[in-house]
Amino acid sequence: xxxxxxxxxxxxxxxxxxxxxxxxxxxxxxxxxxxxxxxxxxxxxxxxxxxxxxxxxxxxxxxxxxxxxxxxxxxxxxxxxxxxxxxxxxxxxxxxxxxxxxxxxxxxxxxxxxxxxxxxxxxxxxxxxxxxxxxxxxxxxxxxxxxxxxxxxxxxxxxxxxxxxxxxxxxxxxxxxxxxxxxxxxxxxxxxxxxxxxxxxxxxxxxxxxxxxxxxxxxxxxxxxxxxxxxxxxxxxxxxxxxxxxxxxxxxxxxxxxxxxxxxxxxxxxxxxxxxxxxxxxxxxxxxxxxxxxxxxxxxxxxxxxxxxxxxxxxxx
Amino acid sequence: xxxxxxxxxxxxxxxxxxxxxxxxxxxxxxxxxxxxxxxxxxxxxxxxxxxxxxxxxxxxxxxxxxxxxxxxxxxxxxxxxxxxxxxxxxxxxxxxxxxxxxxxxxxxxxxxxxxxxxxxxxxxxxxxxxxxxxxxxxxxxxxxxxxxxxxxxxxxxxxxxxxxxxxxxxxxxxxxxxxxxxxxxxxxxxxxxxxxxxxxxxxxxxxxxxxxxxxxxxxxxxxxxxxxxxxxxxxxxxxxxxxxxxxxxxxxxxxxxxxxxxxxxxxxxxxxxxxxxxxxxxxxxxxxxxxxxxxxxxxxxxxxxxxxxxxxxxxxxxxxxxxxxxxxxxxxxxxxxxxxxxxxxxxxxxxxxxxxxxxxxxxxxxxxxxxxxxxxxxxxxxxxxxx
Numbered sequence: 001x002x003x004x005x006x007x008x009x010x011x012x013x014x015x016x017x018x019x020x021x022x023x024x025x026x027x028x029x030x031x032x033x034x035x036x037x038x039x040x041x042x043x044x045x046x047x048x049x050x051x052x053x054x055x056x057x058x059x060x061x062x063x064x065x066x067x068x069x070x071x072x073x074x075x076x077x078x079x080x081x082x083x084x085x086x087x088x089x090x091x092x093x094x095x096x097x098x099x100x101x102x103x104x105x106x107x108x109x110x111x112x113x114x115x116x117x118x119x120x121x122x123x124x125x126x127x128x129x130x131x132x133x134x135x136x137x138x139x140x141x142x143x144x145x146x147x148x149x150x151x152x153x154x155x156x157x158x159x160x161x162x163x164x165x166x167x168x169x170x171x172x173x174x175x176x177x178x179x180x181x182x183x184x185x186x187x188x189x190x191x192x193x194x195x196x197x198x199x200x201x202x203x204x205x206x207x208x209x210x211x212x213x214x215x216x217x218x219x220x221x222x223x224x225x226x227x228x229x230x231x232x233x234x235x236x237x238x239x240x241x242x243x244x245x246x247x248x249x250x251x252x253x254x255x256x257x258x259x260x261x262x263x264x265x266x267x268x269x270x271x272x273x274x275x276x277x278x279x280x281x282x283x284x285x286x287x288x289x290x291x292x293x294x295x296x297x298x299x300x301x302x303x304x305x306x307x308x309x310x311x312x313x314x315x316x317x
Numbered sequence: 318x319x320x321x322x323x324x325x326x327x328x329x330x331x332x333x334x335x336x337x338x339x340x341x342x343x344x345x346x347x348x349x350x351x352x353x354x355x356x357x358x359x360x361x362x363x364x365x366x367x368x369x370x371x372x373x374x375x376x377x378x379x380x381x382x383x384x385x386x387x388x389x390x391x392x393x394x395x396x397x398x399x400x401x402x403x404x405x406x407x408x409x410x411x412x413x414x415x416x417x418x419x420x421x422x423x424x425x426x427x428x429x430x431x432x433x434x435x436x437x438x439x440x441x442x443x444x445x446x447x448x449x450x451x452x453x454x455x456x457x458x459x460x461x462x463x464x465x466x467x468x469x470x471x472x473x474x475x476x477x478x479x480x481x482x483x484x485x486x487x488x489x490x491x492x493x494x495x496x497x498x499x500x501x502x503x504x505x506x507x508x509x510x511x512x513x514x515x516x517x518x519x520x521x522x523x524x525x526x527x528x529x530x531x532x533x534x535x536x537x538x539x540x541x542x543x544x545x546x547x548x549x550x551x552x553x554x555x556x557x558x559x560x561x562x563x564x565x566x567x568x569x570x571x572x573x574x575x576x577x578x579x580x581x582x583x584x585x586x587x588x589x590x591x592x593x594x595x596x597x598x599x600x601x602x603x604x605x606x607x608x609x610x611x612x613x614x615x616x617x618x619x620x621x622x623x624x625x626x627x628x629x630x631x632x633x634x635x636x637x638x639x640x641x642x643x644x645x646x647x648x649x650x651x652x653x654x655x656x657x658x659x660x661x662x663x664x665x666x667x668x669x670x671x672x673x674x675x676x677x678x679x680x681x682x683x684x685x686x687x688x689x690x691x692x693x694x695x696x697x698x699x700x701x702x703x704x
Contacts, residue, residue, distance in 0.1 A: 006567045010560045111385075120387035124605065127589055150590065222554035222582040223589070223606050230555045265557040268545065268703040269564025279704055 005145040015258030016158035017217035021236035022250045023165045024209025031202025032182040034309045036099035037084050038210045039233025040106030044080045045211020046218045047110040049073035050225040053125045062128035077211020078204045085203040092311035110227040122224040154216045166247040182305030185312045242291045244303040260287040374434020375411035380426050382442035383418050390599040394617025395441040402625040423448035453479040462624040480635040488642035489518050490525030490679045492613035496596050497529025503660040509545040509570045513552040513577020515687040522576045534697035547703040552578035562587035603654040611655040616647050643672035
């Protein structure tokens, strides 16, 4: 049974950042702006968050420190995403190119600033954030070890973000307006919605969640930050498409990706799986092959926002 | 519209795959120093004028490989050695970063360094074997120190070291051996080896580690030492590496030798979570995490320092390969910072002396094979090789 708990806990390390970033991407794309800059935004968010942890290490309570770092990462991501928003909304530039520019800028900036501040590019941090067992909840049979042991507070933040985004997107006026801007901005405009403002909101939410995702990605998996999030920003876009731009599907898609990635990398330590003799390549391939298959069957009635990637032009009909 | 979504999906997946490869290079291309970038094109045309210019500029140059000068490993060690000598003797020095990890790019950057006045170029990493092979003829009056490799041509048909090249090799199997031996002597019986890419240096570390464990097991009369063994295929800290290490710890592994740059940081993250131990690599990594019990070290900076010093003393040992091993104290474990409970300085001195006297024969990896279970014949140790 402990193997099940272990796999699930590992899955969380993969799933939560993917889900947070993919939900961020969803807000941006639902407002009509493709945000391919998430890799760079993750890098920036992780960088400032980790830098904060590095400099305040030991001087405050671990959980409080992590929450402040989370806020810093979100603000950084949001500010950084403004470049993308300005280029693609005001300047009507090609959104893929603007995003790529940010992706190239972010690691270079992180390395440069880290070097200037402390001489080396790796930012060390002490991980004091892991919760061995949540009080009371950790003792519940089955669910305790599954969800409330060896966890990070960011896991629960991630779950809260998921619930919140579902409600915001489908149950609020803001969500409805955001979605309409991604489908037919001219129509939305004629109904009195400020399309530019909605698109800015979408990109900034994606920036905040992207920055947070970067921090959540780095904290459990290393002891330093090396200006790198290993392509998870792009993977989050795959999750977004696999999840068909819908929060619940995105959650399930990231759970699936997370689970497959956890099994692929952990199977050698699990007696049952390693005795099967299936090479790890197989496990590593599965999520991508299934994504391709799903896309082949769903691309015909893709749920992609109709106006995504097209700069909004007031005069067009 | 529908087609476009599909096209985007494909593009995203491909970029993800590419960026996956890219990140394993430790961002070599993205971190290229700007001065290198702009002047690199110039270098090719103006190499003829190189020798006249060398009166001013930077006499000592280091061209980095895929890592950077603060990679806590190879490039950093080399850089520190060069810097130390240069500062002691007031010699100008500089480092250059190639734009990408190709022979052409390396050669171009070497040319740039020489144009910048370099008399001695330090090239850390086995990836420089081919660029240095070409450069040794092209720039006959410039000297080269090549770490971790010997110059050869593209298809390995010709190995030739000219008098202006000093290749330095380390017997990585020896520090690996010491680490494995010390770990088992200290009471660990379930070990792990998590390597980076399966390059010769990493393979030798791993083999030595397994053999050291086996020798210790024989001495102590232990019947079953188990080693989990894997090459992650990259030198990056990823959730994948962390997961693999965590799963081994979960399954009973007590200490993992994290042998591949940032891979070690992922192992440390897993060890902190599970309350288990890590063995560091290349340099003393004990300050990076409390879980590091010892490190299998190469004295990189010492070797480069010695090489640079020899160059200025007019005794440059060019033309033949210098090997750093236990014999010339070029490798070892940092016993002052190690956290052993049973393994003592005396034990260490004993086994080190045996290595030094050549009493222990270590198996060398065979060509085109990275499966340790094929090469190694161990009596008391079982290797679980994870492909």
